[in-house]
Every structure is written in C-alpha cells, then in structure tokens.
Amino acid sequence: MAGPHQAAPATTGQGERPFGAPAEAAADSGAPGANSAPQEQGGDTPADKKSRRARLRGTLNRRRATGLSRFAMRNWRIRTRLIALLFLPVIVALVFGGLRVQGSMENSRELSQMSDLAELARTATDLADALQNERDIAAGPVSRGGDADTDKDIQQAYSESTALSKKFNAAADKFDNLDLAGSKTLLLQVRKDLNSLPRARKGAFKDANNIQATITNYNVIINDLIGAAQDIAITSNSAELVKSTRTLYQFSLAKEASSMQRALISAALAQNPPNFSASDETFGVRLRAAEDNAMENFTALYGEGPARVLRSSMSYNKVVAEADRFSQAVLNPNGIKQTDGVSYQQWYEESTAKITAERTIEKKLLEDLNGKAQQLQSDADTQSVINASLVALVLVVAIAGAALVARSMVRSLTRLQTSAEDVAERRLPELVKILSESDPHDVDVTVEPVGVDSADEIGHVAHAFDMVHREAVRLAAEQALLRGNINAMFTNLSRRSQGLIQRQLSLISELESREADPDQLASLFKLDHLATRMRRNGENLLVLAGEDPGRRWTRPVPLVDVLRAAASEVEQYERVELASVPTAEVAGRVVNDLVHLLAELLENATSFSSPQTRVRVTGHALPDGRVLIEIHDTGIGLSPDDLADINERLANPPVVDVSVSRRMGLFVVGRLSLRHGIRIQLRPSDSGGTTALVMLPVDVTNSAERRGNRPGAGQPGQGPQGGGRQQRGLAPTPRQQGRPAGDLPGGRTALGQSAPNDPAGRPQLGQGPAGGSPDLFSPAAPSGGPGAPRRAWGEWGRAHV
Numbered sequence: 137m138a139g140p141h142q143a144a145p146a147t148t149g150q151g152e153r154p155f156g157a158p159a160e161a162a163a164d165s166g167a168p169g170a171n172s173a174p175q176e177q178g179g180d181t182p183a184d185k186k187s188r189r190a191r192l193r194g195t196l197n198r199r200r201a202t203g204l205s206r207f208a209m210r211n212w213r214i215r216t217r218l219i220a221l222l223f224l225p226v227i228v229a230l231v232f233g234g235l236r237v238q239g240s241m242e243n244s245r246e247l248s249q250m251s252d253l254a255e256l257a258r259t260a261t262d263l264a265d266a267l268q269n270e271r272d273i274a275a276g277p278v279s280r281g282g283d284a285d286t287d288k289d290i291q292q293a294y295s296e297s298t299a300l301s302k303k304f305n306a307a308a309d310k311f312d313n314l315d316l317a318g319s320k321t322l323l324l325q326v327r328k329d330l331n332s333l334p335r336a337r338k339g340a341f342k343d344a345n346n347i348q349a350t351i352t353n354y355n356v357i358i359n360d361l362i363g364a365a366q367d368i369a370i371t372s373n374s375a376e377l378v379k380s381t382r383t384l385y386q387f388s389l390a391k392e393a394s395s396m397q398r399a400l401i402s403a404a405l406a407q408n409p410p411n412f413s414a415s416d417e418t419f420g421v422r423l424r425a426a427e428d429n430a431m432e433n434f435t436a437l438y439g440e441g442p443a444r445v446l447r448s449s450m451s452y453n454k455v456v457a458e459a460d461r462f463s464q465a466v467l468n469p470n471g472i473k474q475t476d477g478v479s480y481q482q483w484y485e486e487s488t489a490k491i492t493a494e495r496t497i498e499k500k501l502l503e504d505l506n507g508k509a510q511q512l513q514s515d516a517d518t519q520s521v522i523n524a525s526l527v528a529l530v531l532v533v534a535i536a537g538a539a540l541v542a543r544s545m546v547r548s549l550t551r552l553q554t555s556a557e558d559v560a561e562r563r564l565p566e567l568v569k570i571l572s573e574s575d576p577h578d579v580d581v582t583v584e585p586v587g588v589d590s591a592d593e594i595g596h597v598a599h600a601f602d603m604v605h606r607e608a609v610r611l612a613a614e615q616a617l618l619r620g621n622i623n624a625m626f627t628n629l630s631r632r633s634q635g636l637i638q639r640q641l642s643l644i645s646e647l648e649s650r651e652a653d654p655d656q657l658a659s660l661f662k663l664d665h666l667a668t669r670m671r672r673n674g675e676n677l678l679v680l681a682g683e684d685p686g687r688r689w690t691r692p693v694p695l696v697d698v699l700r701a702a703a704s705e706v707e708q709y710e711r712v713e714l715a716s717v718p719t720a721e722v723a724g725r726v727v728n729d730l731v732h733l734l735a736e737l738l739e740n741a742t743s744f745s746s747p748q749t750r751v752r753v754t755g756h757a758l759p760d761g762r763v764l765i766e767i768h769d770t771g772i773g774l775s776p777d778d779l780a781d782i783n784e785r786l787a788n789p790p791v792v793d794v795s796v797s798r799r800m801g802l803f804v805v806g807r808l809s810l811r812h813g814i815r816i817q818l819r820p821s822d823s824g825g826t827t828a829l830v831m832l833p834v835d836v837t838n839s840a841e842r843r844g845n846r847p848g849a850g851q852p853g854q855g856p857q858g859g860g861r862q863q864r865g866l867a868p869t870p871r872q873q874g875r876p877a878g879d880l881p882g883g884r885t886a887l888g889q890s891a892p893n894d895p896a897g898r899p900q901l902g903q904g905p906a907g908g909s910p911d912l913f914s915p916a917a918p919s920g921g922p923g924a925p926r927r928a929w930g931e932w933g934r935a936h937v
Contacts, residue, residue: 274341332353737830
C-alpha cells in the first residue's frame with residue numbers, strides 16, 4: 137500500500153518495527169502550538185537524550201569499516217598506523233638481534249655440552265693407555281709360552297682396563313641425551329668395540345707368525361677411543377675446540393704407534409730364537425712410518441715451536457733415544473737377528489720410558505683441551521649476555537623514543553577526536569535544541585575551542601574544526617529562525633484556510649438543507665466531500681508546524697464511529713469495508729488525530745489498489761486492553777526494502793524538509809502516531825497488496841477506565857471543547873435523523889454499499905439504531921433518481937478531523 141506521498145522511498149536497510157516492543161515516548165498533544173516539528177521529535181526526558189546520543193553514536197560508528205575492508209590500510213586508526221610504522225623496523229631489529237643472540241646462545245649451549253668433552257677425552261685416553269699396557273705387557277710372556285690367566289702383571293693390567301672401561305662408559309652416558317649429530321653412533325661403536333675385548337684377550341699372541349693380528353685387534357678399540365673426542369668436537373662447530381681435539385688425536389696416534397712397536401718387538405724377542413715373520417716385519421715398518429706421519433701432523437697443528445718445547449723432555453732423554461735407535465734397527469730387514477742378545481724385558485723397560493714420556497705430554501694436551509673448552513664456554517656465555525643486552529638496550533631506546541613521539545601525536549589526535557565527538561553527540565545537538573526552543577538572539581552561541589594549539593598539521597586541523605563548528609552553530613541559529621518563520625507561515629495559512637473551509641461547509645450544509653433535487657444534492661455532496669478533504673490537507677500544515685488542532689472531545693467516542701468518520705473523508709469511501717470492529721471507545725483527546733491518521737492510511741489503500749477491489753478494515757481487542765486495527769488492500773504492494781524504509785520513517789519521522797512535501801501523508805501519520813504512542817507498521821498482505829497495522833495503546837482505548845453508566849459519546853447535545861467553534865460531532869444533521877439503519881448482512885457491509893431497503897450507500901455517521909450500535913450506511917437512491925446521495929457526516933463530518 138503506497139500513496140502519492142510515499143512514492144519511491146529510499147532504502148535504509150532497517151528492519152521492520154515490531155509491535156511487541158514498547159512504544160516510544162510520544163509528544164504531548166496538548167502542548168502549545170508554538171513548537172516546531174523538530175522540537176516534538178526531541179524531548180527533554182533522559183530517554184530522549186539517550187536515544188538521540190545513541191543515534192549520533194551509531195552515525196559515527198558507521199564510519200568504522202566492517203568486514204574485510206577494516207583491514208585495508210586506509211581504514212587503520214592513527215595509533216595502529218604509528219604502531220605499524222614502528223613495527224617493521226622493530227621486527228627487523230628483533231629478528232637480526234634475535235638471530236645474533238640465538239647464535240650466541242646456541243654456541244654457548246653447544247659449548248656447555250662440550251664441557252663434558254674434556255672429561256670424555258681424559259677417560260678415553262686413560263682407557264686407551266691401559267689397553268696399550270695390557271697388550272704390551274702380555275706380548276712377551278704369552279709369546280714365550282706363559283699363561284695370561286696366571287700372570288699377575290697381566291691380570292693386574294686386565295683389572296685396570298676393566299675399571300677404566302666403566303669410568304669411560306659413565307662419561308659417555310652424559311652424551312646420550314645431547315643433541316649432537318653422530319655422537320650417539322660414535323659412542324655406540326666404541327661400546328661395541330669394548331664388548332669385543334674378551335675375545336681379543338683370549339686369542340692374544342697365540343700365533344707366533346701373526347703377531348700383528350693381536351696388535352690390530354687391540355688397535356681397533358684404541359683408535360676408536362682416542363678418536364671419539366675429536367669426532368664429537370667436530371659436531372660443535374667450534375674451530376678452536378676441533379683443533380685442540382685433532383692435536384690430541386694426532387699425538388695419541390703417534391703414542392699408539394710407539395706402543396704397537398713395543399708389543400711387536402717384545403713378542404718377537406720372546407721367541408727362541410727371536411724372529412719376525414715376513415708380514416710382521418712389514419707391519420713393523422709401517423708402524424715406524426705411521427709414528428713419523430702422526431708426529432708431523434701433530435707438529436703442524438700444534439706449531440713447530442710449541443711442539444719442540446713440549447717434546448723437549450723426550451729429545452734429551454738417552455733412554456728414549458736408545459729405544460728409538462733399537463726399534464729402528466730391529467724393524468729393518470733381518471734386523472731382529474742382530475739384537476745382540478737383548479731380552480724382551482730390557483726392550484720393554486726402555487720403550488716404556490718413551491711411552492711414559494709421551495703419556496706425560498698427552499696429559500698436558502688433555503689439560504689444554506679442558507681449559508680451552510671452559511674458556512670457550514665462558515666466552516660464549518659472556519657474548520650471549522652482551523648481545524642480548526645490546527639488542528634489548530637498542531630496542532628500549534628506539535621504542536621509548538618512538539613512543540614519546542607517537543604519544544604527543546596520539547594525545548593531540550585523541551583530544552581532537554574527543555572534542556569532535558562531544559560536539560557531534562552533545563554540544564551541537566543540545567545547542568540546536570535550545571535554538572529551536574528559544575529565540576536564537578537570546579542564546580549564547582560562543583564556540584569553545586578544541587584545545588589543540590600546536591603549530592603542526594594536527595593543530596591546523598583543530599583550528600579548522602573550530603571554524604567549522606562556529607559556522608555550524610551560525611547556520612543552526614539561522615535555520616532555527618527560518619524554521620520558526622516557516623512554522624508560523626504554515627500555522628497562519630492553515631488557520632486561514634480552516635476558517636474559509638468551515639464557512640464553506642456551513643454554506644454547503646445550508647444549501648443541502650434547502651435543496652430537494654437529487655442531482656443537485658449529489659453535486660452538493662461531492663462539493664462537501666471535496667471541502668472536507670481540503671480541510672484535512674490544511675490540517676496537515678498544522679502537523680508540519682508542530683501545532684495541535686486545538687479541538688478535543690471531552691467524552692470517549694466509539695471506535696466504529698471513528699473508523700466511519702475516517703472512511704467518510706476518503707474519496708473512494710464506497711470501497712471501504714468495516715468488519716469485526718470491537719466495541720472499544722477512543723479517548724476524546726485522541727479522536728481528531730486518530731480520524732486524521734486512519735483517513736491518511738485509507739486514502740493510501742484506496743489510491744494504490746484496483747477500483748474493483750475492497751479495502752477491508754478489521755479490529756481486534758487484545759487481552760491487555762490494546763486494540764489492533766488492520767487495513768487490508770489488494771493493491772500493487774511494496775518491496776521489502778520499501779517496506780523497511782516506510783516503517784522506519786513511521787517509527788522515526790524525519791525533520792521537516794523538501795522531501796516531506798513529497799511524502800506528506802507518511803510524515804503526518806508518523807507524527808500523529810508518535811504524539812499518542814500509537815504504533816504503525818506496514819506488512820505484505822497474504823492476498824497480495826499491503827496490510828497496515830495500527831496498534832492503539834491502553835490509554836487511547838480507555839481500557840483502564842471504568843465505563844459504568846457513562847452516557848454514549850454520540851448523543852446529540854454532547855459538544856466538544858474549542859471555544860465555541862464548530863467541531864466534528866457525533867450528532868446527525870436534521871436531514872439524517874430518523875432514517876432507518878442498514879443492517880450488515882452477516883455482520884459485514886461495505887461503506888457506500890446499499891443495504892436492504894436502503895436507496896443508496898453513503899456512510900451514515902450520525903446516531904445509530906436502537907441499542908447503541910451505530911449505522912454504517914445512509915439511505916440513497918440510484919444515481920439520478922429521487923433518492924440521490926445526501927450529505928452524510930453531520931456535525932462530525934462538518935468538523936473534519
């Protein structure tokens with residue numbers, strides 16, 4: 137259902153206004169007529185102020201981006217942009233600083249894991265030395281035919297090796313839980329080698345022609361032991377630690393070569409006569425070369441000068457020199473046969489002096505390795521602390537400096553934002569309200585500055601905002617003055633038109649009473665109807681100006697009379713059909729405005745529906761005392777967006793502007809409904825078209841009052857207030873008195889439709905039949921006949937709600 141004043145509504149996206157919600161506070165209908173429409177829309181109550189601020193806050197909130205657009209850079213807040221501006225360099229600094237700190241901490245962690253490496257290297261070399269002694273001490277006695285199980289020296293050597301093997305396993309267990317690549321595999325291999333030691337002992341030196349087999353069996357275990365520390369150190373990525381372990385490894389290889397020579401020559405000398413097999417002799421030559429090669433590698437790693445100093449105790453030892461000379465002579469081809477009667481015991485003692493000296497150097501290298509590992513770990517810890525402190529200090533200084541700069545900007549922007557929102561939400565609306573209620577010349581329109589007096593761009597924006605605020609206040613004052621003048625013009629024009637139309641209606645009534653010609657009566661009736669509609673349009677100007685018609689009924693009026701009065705003011709009144717109207721009454725103070733409101737809705741329904749259809753009006757009395765009136769049409773209907781827009785305008789009528797003139801009826805209905813707390817909503821009709829729902833509150837239907845013996849509101853002689861001016865009344869004209877009432881067939885008849893025994897169908901709005909039930913029809917004859925339509929609304933229609 138739409139009317140000329142509701143054409144092409146704008147889509148707002150708002151939902152329909154539910155009837156179950158509490159009614160908004162209505163403006164006082166009895167207030168003086170000096171207030172304008174905006175004054176009625178706003179109120180002095182806290183609820184009105186809260187509602188207004190909520191709407192303004194919602195307007196500001198709509199500026200905030202939603203959905204994915206809020207992540208666009210242009211929608212970021214200033215604080216967020218400043219944070220983002222600082223975030224990138226801070227993150228870069230954190231990343232590089234963190235990488236540096238992480239590297240230092242990782243190095244410290246690895247070196248802390250290496251703190252046990254010196255202990256592992258010490259136990260490994262101790263065990264390797266014990267295995268060398270075990271092998272070498274058994275070479276002579278077993279090769280001469282002795283029994284290792286009964287030899288005390290050999291058994292003591294076995295015991296020492298077993299004890300040191302347990303210490304090594306304990307030191308190796310500390311590396312099992314460390315994250316060192318390959319360390320577990322290396323140590324597992326050493327443990328497997330140690331498990332093969334009993335087999336090596338059992339077959340030691342049993343074959344006189346294959347001495348190197350026993351020596352090699354022991355050598356495999358010893359090489360894995362002395363190489364474990366070096367291999368684990370390689371995984372630490374510490375060059376200094378790797379160099380120290382490689383130096384120790386090369387010297388231990390040289391010492392192992394010396395030890396193998398001691399075992400090989402001892403086993404050969406123990407034979408009778410002393411003898412080398414060809415393979416053993418070749419093996420001895422290789423051992424000499426391996427010793428020289430390992431010693432050269434050690435010198436290259438350790439340094440020629442430091443290595444010479446370290447080996448000085450061996451260089452000037454005559455026993456060591458004699459042992460070297462003898463081994464070199466024996467390991468030459470057929471050199472064993474020229475031993476000049478040297479026993480294996482003599483050789484063992486001389487060679488042991490050399491190995492003991494090498495053992496002393498080996499311990500010195502172990503001490504250097506342990507000191508180096510501790511020093512590297514301490515340096516790494518110190519470096520980690522320094523790096524972390526430097527990174528933290530730089531970040532703190534950078535963030536503190538940036539925060540100070542950002543704080544000055546954000547504080548100014550926050551002060552500007554707070555002041556702007558305060559102006560938009562409180563100060564400017566309150567000033568506009570005061571200007572609309574008072575003489576603009578009596579209102580202080582001084583604008584308080586924002587309070588940002590800096591010389592930067594923010595200060596310039598604040599100054600520009602103050603200028604805009606002053607201009608807005610000036611324009612509001614001018615608009616208030618202009619609106620007051622326009623309202624005064626509306627009121628003056630409406631009052632003048634009302635006076636002229638009232639005189640015109642009186643003249644038409646007089647002509648009707650004197651006229652007997654049905655055709656003339658029909659013309660006079662149409663003229664009377666047009667004049668009544670003109671009065672309603674004139675009263676629309678009063679509603680626009682926020683004025684009250686100034687006429688009220690002192691007694692309640694039946695709801696059916698109100699509906700018929702509203703229908704009588706519609707051009708196509710004969711299409712309006714009343715059905716199921718409850719016996720409720722309408723408070724006298726609301727009667728004029730309710731008739732006006734319903735007439736606008738009925739006019740809308742008839743204008744935008746087919747002339748061959750009916751506009752059906754029904755009423756329902758609700759248990760809580762309210763009354764629901766439904767106006768159904770089968771017209772062209774409205775889209776959901778149009779319905780939502782119209783319902784929003786009915787719930788919150790806009791300020792009077794040019795658009796209101798194009799939607800006069802919509803604005804008037806909304807304004808009158810707010811005045812009395814009446815709720816109105818448009819909904820799609822089940823049969824097509826639109827249904828207008830009008831919810832009358834309890835105070836409008838007088839449900840809270842006792843009706844006892846109250847006289848009927850429609851009896852003659854019951855006049856309205858208004859200073860003696862003629863009002864819409866309930867009493868029929870003399871020409872209407874005594875006419876029979878048309879009955880509703882089935883309790884339902886259309887206005888303008890002839891009832892049985894009725895000549896015509898113009899609504900009878902006067903006194904009803906006996907029993908207090910009002911008539912819906914007045915008798916009329918067919919057009920042009922003797923019973924032509926006559927003026928039908930009496931004093932009620934005369935006053936024209």
